Structures are given as C-alpha cells and as structure tokens.
C-alpha cells in the first residue's frame with residue numbers, strides 16, 4: 001500500500017472508531033433537560049404520549065466497552081492501521097507458509113523411507129499402495145480410468161493387463177510417469193493409397209488371428225515388411241523402445257476392428273502421456289508408479 005493510502009486507511013479507522021468511542025463516553029453523562037414529571041417534554045401522537053428519560057442499561061454499556069477494547073487490542077496486535085504490521089507481525093502469507101510446512105512435515109513422516117525404495121517393493125506395501133491410489137485417483141484416473149481400464153478415445157492404455165507399450169518393470173513404469181511418453185505412429189494414407197491401407201490392415205488383423213481376408217493380407221505383406229516392421233517388428237510383436245504396440249495380441253490401444261485399424265494406419269496416431277515430474281514430488285511419483293505396477297499384477301488395488 002502506498003503511504004498515501006496507508007494514511008487514508010489510518011484516518012478512516014481512527015475517525016470512525018474515535019467518533020463512536022467519543023459518543024460512547026459522552027452519552028451516559030449527557031445532561032438532557034427533564035421536566036419535574038420526569039419526561040423530556042416531547043409530546044407525541046396528538047398529546048397522548050410523552051417522551052421519557054431512561055439511563056442506558058448497564059449490560060449495553062458493558063458489551064459496548066468490551067467491543068471497543070477488543071477493537072483497540074486487535075488494531076495493536078494485527079494489521080489494520082494502514083501499513084502498520086501489528087505487534088504480532090501476523091500475515092496471511094506467513095500463516096499459509098506455516099500450514100504448508102506443517103503439512104509437509106506430516107507427509108514426510110508418513111512417507112519416510114519410501115523415497116528410495118524400488119517400485120516393485122513399494123507395490124507390496126499396503127500403506128504405500130493406499131497413498132499411491134489417492135495420487136492415482138487425483139491425477140491419472142481421468143485418462144486411464146478409475147480401475148485402470150484405459151481409454152481408447154485418448155489412446156490411454158490399460159494399466160490393469162500385462163501388455164505394456166514401454167515395459168513392465170518398476171523402473172519403466174516410473175520412467176513413463178516421471179517423464180511422460182509420446183507414441184508417434186506416422187500417417188500412411190498417402191504412401192500406401194486406400195487399397196494399400198486396406199491390404200495392410202488385413203495383414204495386421206491376421207497377426208492376432210482376427211477375421212481377415214487372406215488374399216488382401218497376402219497383398220499387404222510386403223508393405224508391412226518395408227514400412228512397418230522397423231517399429232512393430234516383422235512378426236508384429238511391437239517394440240518397447242519406441243512404444244510401438246504389439247499388433248499380434250488381442251489388446252488394442254485404439255481399436256481392433258477393420259475400420260479402426262485402417263484409421264490407425266491411414267491417419268497415424270499420437271498418444272501423449274504428460275510428464276508428472278513437474279506436478280508430483282519424487283516420492284509421490286514412486287507411490288503412484290507402485291500403484292500402477294500393482295494394478296497389472298492383480299495386486300490388492302486391482303481386485304477391488
């Protein structure tokens with residue numbers, strides 16, 4: 001606050017409090033002329049009512065005095081007079097910082113010893129899993145589903161099966177969560193042409209034994225070997241180094257019907273998993289990774 005506004009606030013507070021305090025001191029002592037019959041002489045309602053004089057009740061004086069004392073004490077202790085900080089030097093910012101510190105201390109005590117433990121080990125610790133579940137619900141469930149069933153519309157994989165884009169170890173899961181993942185499947189509509197897309201799609205469906213047209217699949221074989229095998233492997237088993245999904249199992253990141261597979265091939269796909277290192281502290285990252293790990297291993301979390 002500039003010193004002008006500080007002075008203005010001080011003036012307003014002192015003026016208002018001063019005037020009301022003066023009235024409070026003055027009113028009980030004020031001499032109001034009274035007539036011998038005890039009234040003030042004011043006549044109301046066509047002469048039927050006369051205004052009497054009664055002293056201020058004691059309870060009213062006591063409550064008002066207490067109110068003034070509380071007000072003066074407050075202004076002495078807390079900020080209220082312009083830039084004056086008050087004797088206690090209290091600030092809302094300071095209180096927030098103290099609360100945050102106390103919360104952090106509570107969390108540190110609750111997670112002591114979790115920070116450096118391997119994800120696999122944390123996944124067997126019920127307390128760690130319970131905390132990881134809270135982090136998961138708050139940050140991950142929106143995309144991966146409350147029970148880890150995934151969301152094909154976003155390309156968010158299931159976390160409750162044993163099919164992994166980037167690896168199933170605790171370290172791989174922790175890396176996915178910490179740094180995020182960005183799967184890039186280029187669009188092949190142009191180089192292949194619509195016929196080519198249909199043929200390769202049938203070839204892809206053949207990997208998992210899904211219904212397909214064998215003639216078309218045979219026609220798509222060569223394109224797959226030249227354009228796709230580098231990432232998905234010649235048998236379509238995928239490649240965890242680039243997050244290329246296994247095409248030979250019956251689990252689909254996006255869709256496993258002919259139309260869906262054709263769309264993946266024609267337009268490409270690029271699922272994006274945000275990096276959580278900026279939002280979660282290292283211990284929370286480990287706890288939520290342990291929770292994700294346990295989901296796929298039928299741990300306590302997955303059975304609920």
Ligand code: HEC
Pocket residue numbers: 135136139140141142143144154155156157159163164165166167173176177181182183184243270271272273274276288289292
């Ligand atoms: C905005 C949606 C979104 C949110 C929120 C999100 N994810 Fe993901 N996650 C994805 C997508 C999409 C992928 C797949 C990335 C790819 O295709 O490369 C993914 C991939 C992963 C993987 C790798 C899976 C595998 O098969 O290798 C893990 C593990 C994972 N997420 C865990 C989490 C956890 C834990 C959280 C919460 C801290 C979280 N995700 C929050 C969208 C999300």
Ligand code: HEC
Pocket residue numbers: 155182183184185186188200201204223224227228229230231232242243244245247251252253254255256261264265269270271272
């Ligand atoms: C540069 C590496 C790369 C190449 C080359 C590539 N893909 Fe992919 N493909 C990926 C990645 C990565 C994904 C996962 C995309 C994501 O995470 O959003 C993917 C996803 C897919 C999917 C969706 C799978 C699902 O579970 O829904 C299909 C189908 C597919 N690719 C087929 C092909 C075909 C057919 C070709 C060749 C014409 C091909 N890919 C070439 C990397 C590649």
